[in-house]
Amino acid sequence: MKKRFFLLALPAIGALFSLPVAAQTYAITNARIVTVSGAPIENGTVVVRDGLIESVGANAKAPADAQIFNGSGLTVYPGFIDALTSVGMAAAPARTPGAGGQAAAATAAATAAPTNSNYPNGLQPEQTAAEMLKAGEAQFETNRNAGFTTVVTVGRDGIFNGQSAIINLAGETVSEMVVKSPFAEHISFNTVRGGQYPSSLLGTFSALKQMMLDAQRLQEMQKMYAANPVGMRRPAEDKSLQALIPVLNREVPIVFNANREIEIIRALDLAKQFNLRAIIAGGQEAHKVAxxxxxxxxxxxxxxxxxKRTAAASPEADAESLDVLRLRAETPKAAARLQQAGVKFAFQSGGATNVNDFYTNAGMAVENGLAKDAAIRAMTLGAAEILGVENRTGSIEKGKIANLTVVRGDILGKEKTITHVFVDGKLFEQKERPRPAAGSGNNAPSGGTTPANPAAPTAPTAPAIAQVGGNYSITVEVPGQPVAGTLALVQQAAILSGSMQTQLGTSQIKDGKVTAEGFTFSTTVDFGGSTIEIFVKGTVTGNQISGTIDSPQGAVPFSGTKNP
Amino acid sequence: MKKLTILCLIILILTAISNVSVSAQTARNEVLIRNATVMTAARGTLTETDILIQNGKIARIGKDLKAAANAQIIDATGKFVTPGIIDAHSHTMLDAINEISSSVTSMTNVRDVLNPTDVSIYRALAGGVTTANLLHGSANPIGGQNTVVRYKFGRPVEEFVFPGAPMGIKFALGENPKRIGANPQPGQTPRYPITRMGTMEVIRDAFLRARDYKQSWDEYRAKVAKKDKTAVPPRRNLELEPMVEILEGKRLVHAHGYRSDEHLNLLLIADEFGFKVATLQHALEAYKIAPEIAKRGTGASVFADSWSYKLEAYDSIPYNAAMLWKAGVLVSINSDSDERARRLNLDAAKTMKYGGVPEEEALKMITFNAAKQLGIEKQTGSIEEKKDADIVIWSAHPFSVYAHPEMTMIEGVTYFDRAKDIQKRGDLAREREMLEKMDINKAPGTGGTAPRIPSEKRIEERDEADRTDGGNRR
Incomplete structure (x- = not known):
């Protein structure tokens, strides 16, 4: 019970963080310092000045002008890195903006793909996360408050998800935030929307191969033309193909989203065929291909x-397949097996709806055989190495970016509190949460926009409730045929009402509930002449909404953004 | 926690055991099958005969053969041995079947979407199938490139691909390609063609484009040969490259179709462009044009007794295979279905019932003839010395409804063993029990998403183009 309460309360901690303090020099003294690059310092000092780590060590001195924190009982880690997210990315524009009225149309226009590519949306590798990124504090708060200072971010739509950026989670402008852009080109084995080619996995591979060949040719033509333009037609400009040239030249790595063994093999085959610098993302079964x-x-x-299993038990349901049961049992062992095989890996949140699953499941990987320091490495320096920014961040060393996460308790254990986060030397401090007295609890909503109200006593086990109300443009990822729609959610405490609109019509929300984890509701849609019941489960993080829609035809994910 | 660790350990050991069986066997190099009735599919039926397998090949066939001391000895007294069955039309182990977006999708290749963990592979092995021609679906006049595989279930995907099998491609005529165009899925725009004549035009147009493409490369190569430094290589076109390979006779065409008129039309297009159609697939009315097919050396791969399941199948008759055989056409019988693939032996037997095909010729229709149609007859398809040991041991005469495969081997390695399978069911049940007890596999106490209620029936047809026309086959 205690464990459960603690986990549920974690999102609420965000509310207790204050905005960055103006002072530029800080010293954390008497703390345990996990530098990652070297041995941990059991009792030492870290000095942060002007965004960089000025000094670190058992004997480092706190300068006179520094704001000093007594780190007694605290552990200082390099700021944690989430090696793949879509933080700050807008979802793909809805295909039927009419459904959401002018606001949705405006969103669609704002996020619409850059024009004059010769390729359909979904096959545009030139799209860059850094250009689409929205700066500002609010949307990075959840991740930062959970202890992340740095993330890789890129959209999730299309076959080419685009070029990712490595960003620090603080800054009023995008240029302040970006650590490296582009980091990599990203590919998902998706299809293109609207029935265009490629509309199946078969076409996805042939389209990718043709584009790679075309990009190779474009580069050759450009070289020929540069050498001697006389008597040769100039090669046509093509910004989509142009974006693939650095990938083909191995200057930019290419990240393949692949979880199953066979998907990873397909990615490796493609990488081999075109001599690409591949990285696998997801990797649930990567240990099988180690x-x-x-x-x-x-x-x-x-x-x-x-x-994890989400479906309720039912005597009528098919027994779960052995493959599914095995996969759940085996996945937490993947990290240890990769480590053993000498495969480099970094941890990423994998689109988890609860940002704190990251630490809980990293802890589970440790329980399943991964060395604890290897787990920490996979979210700090090990990640930075794969991202190619290990000379700037990922460890606590003099001269590196002052990205630090300060923790009370064991970061991979069950009892933990993130007390301070430094991003680029900016301090985000959490006022220590008062220990809940009997009969009172923390009911602060997540998102950190509403202050906690200690005057409202609730049972100690009462979880904080997510705030999910609002209008959202969503995309339901029906395989091969994504469906656009809108969700109008009206929240009254833990009760959710409203409506859902897709090309199948508008339907009213039934049995809507909001918990700390997210929301659930059921509704009915008319499909193929009959009425079917669907069950929707989701979460809201910042302005992002995501979850699954379960129907008799199976479960499909959906995601989207809040309309302003 | 400790309990969990022990559970995990046991599971690990169990999975290790089940995975080891196939890989351990690959090392074994000698197998002796003793005293079987051997139906060779090439040289008649041999009684009380031994087969010696060395390094995956059939080394000797004869009586009282001797094997090395460490050889695996299988007593097949009272049992029947046939070549491994070859399914000349299958969509098993494909993660995608139709690239529906375009009428010409020759750039796609099912090799890219093979899934070696598909349980249907194992079920096909249990029905004696060792080799299959994995085809793109029938949604497009010109579909994707095919791959011939052997069902080496448990081995890495690249080992499935049949070494040296000629390249091929799927074509499709009739209702499926035109209906896909005329009745697009929600959200899709109608697609050309929507008539049978349109289908023929699409095919002819593709070959005309391929001709031009080939010419552009020929011209470029000529320039390069003349050391012309201004020569600019044409763009490689993955759609037209396979079409050129057809024109050059390097790629086999497997053409789905039902009606004889349009299959004949395709043969005429092939005549016009100077290539040979390798097989007419399904070819329900092929008996009407048997001489025309035989004359061109084209094969026919048919169903044994499916008819009237849609309008264009009304003229299908169960005597089709027998009539084609009598006319000298190379005939095979295929499944086009994960489910029917498990009992192709009975489909072959039906040709004896309908039309009186001799026993060996009937067996050839699911073995040697299919191998010839796919261009792999030098390696597999019959039990002859020096060929690959792709072999099925049956409990009874394979054309009996009571027969079932006891062992299915590919290159001398056992991929299905009925006795071991029965033994393993207990292990799997225990593994399941343990896995279900793990916290991670337990249903959420309250709430949770709705459980998946089993659908009424398993979808038998994988080819969506077949599925959407108001009824599966049958």
């Missing part, structure tokens, strides 16, 4: 979004 990953020197951005 030998090949090692041989091709391919690192893994390993998802900590472990599969």
């Amino acid at each position: 030998d090949r990953l090692k041989a091709q020197n391919v690192p893994v951005l390993l998802s900590l979004n472990f599969p």
Whole structure:
């Protein structure tokens, strides 16, 4: 019970963080310092000045002008890195903006793909996360408050998800936030929307191969033309193909989203065919291909979004397949097996709906055989190495970016509090949460916009409730045929009402509930002449909404953004 | 926690055991099958005969053969041995079947979407199938490139691909490609063609484009040969490259179709462009044009007795295979279905019932003839010395409804063993029990998403193009 309460309360901690303090020099004294680059310092000092780590060590001195924190009982880690997110990315524009009225149309226009590509949306590798990123504090708060200072971010739509950026989670402008852009080109084995080619996995591979060949040719033509333009037609400009040239030249790595063994093999085959610098993201079954990953020197951005059973028990339901049961049992062992095989890996949140699953499941990987320091490495310096920013961040060393996460308790254990987060030397401090007295609890909503109200006593086990109300443009990822729609959610405390609109019509929300984890509701839609019941489960993080829609035809994910 | 660790350990050991069986066997190099009735599919039926397998090949066939001391000895007294069955039309182990977006999708290749963990592979092995021609679906006049595989279930995907099998491609005529165009899925725009004549035009147009493409490369190569430094290589076109390979006779065409008129039309297009159609697939009315097919050396791969399941199948008759055989056409019988693939032996037997095909010729229709149609007859398809040991041991005469495969081997390695399978069921049940007890596999106490209620029936047809026309086959 206690464990449960603690986990549920974690999102609420965000409310207690204050905005960055103006002072530029800080010293954390008497703290345990996990530098990652060297041995941990059991009792030492870290000095932060002007965004960088000025000094670190058992004997480091706190300067006179520094604001000093007594770190007694605290552990200082390098700021944690989430090696793949979509933080700050808008979802793909809805295909039927009419459904959401002018606001949705405006959103769609704002996020619409850049024009004059010769390729359909979904096959535009030139799209860059850094250009689409929205700066501002609010949307990074959840992740930062959970202890992350740095993330890789890129959209999730299309076959080419686009070029990712490595960003620090603080800054009023995008240029302040970006650590490296582009980091990599990202590919998902998706299809293109609206029935265009490629509309199946078969076409996805042939389209990718044709584009790679075309990009190779474009580069050759450009070289020929540069050498001697006389008597040769100029090669046509093509910004989509142009964006693939650095990938083909191995200057920019390419991240393949692949979880199953066979998907990883397909990615490795493609990488081999075109001599690409591949990285696997997801990697649930990567340990089954460890030998090949090692041989091709391919690192893994390993998802900590472990599969778990969500379906209720029912005597009428089919028994779950052995494959599914095995996968859930095996996935937490993947990290240890990769470590053993000598495959480089970094942890990523894998689109988990609860940001704190990251630490819980990293802890589970440790329970399943991963060395604890290897787990910490996979969210700090190990990640920075794969991202190619290990000379700037990922460890606590003099001269590196002052990205620090200060923790009371064991970060991989069950009892933990993030007390301070430094991003680029900016301090985000959590006022220590008062220990709940009997009969009172923390009911602060997540998102950190509403202050906690200690005057409202609730039972100690009462979880904080998520705030999910609002209008959202969503995309339901029906395989091969994504469906656009809108969700109008009206929240009154833990009760959810409103409506859902898709091309199948508008339907009213029934049995809507909001918990600390997110929301659930059921509704009915008319499909193929009959009325079917669907069950929707989701979460809201910042302005992002995501979850699954379960129907007799199976479960499909959906995601989207809040309309302003 | 400790209990959990022990559970995990046991599971690990169990999975290790089940995975080891196939890999351990690959090392074994000698197998002796003793005293079987051997139906060779090439040289008649041999009684009380031994087969010696060395390094995956059939080394000797004869009586009282001797094997090395460490050889695996299988007593097949009272049992029947046939070549491994070859399914000349299958969509098993494909993660995608139709690239529906375009009428010409020759750039796609099912090799990219093979899934070696598909349980249907194992079920096919249990029905004696060792080799299959994995085809793109029938949604497009010109579909994707095919892959011939052997069902080496448990081995890495690249080992499935049949070494040296000629390249091929799927074509489709009739209702499926035109209906896909005329009745698009929600959200899709109608697609050309929507008539049978349109289908023919799409095919002819693709070959005309391929001709031009080939010419552009020929011209470029000529320039390069003349050391012309201004020569600019044409763009590689993955759609037209396979079409050029057809024109050059390097790629086999497997053409789905039902009606004889349009299959004949395709043969005429092939005549016009100077290539040979390798097989007419399904070819329900092929008996009407048997001489025309035989004359061109084209094969026919048919169903044994499916008819009237849709309008264009009304003229299908169970005597089709027998009539084609009598006319000298190379005939095979295929499944086009994960489910029917498990009992192709009975489909072959039906040709004896309908039309009186001799026993060996009937067996060839699911073995040697299919191998010839796929261009792999030098390696597999019959039990002859020096060929690959792709072999099925049956409990009874394979054309009996009571027969079932006891062992299915590919290159001398056992991929299905009925006795071991029965033994393993207990292990799997225990593994399941343990896995279900783990916290991670337990249903949420309250709430949770709705459970998946089993659908009424398993979808038998994988090819969506077949599925959407108001009824599966049958």
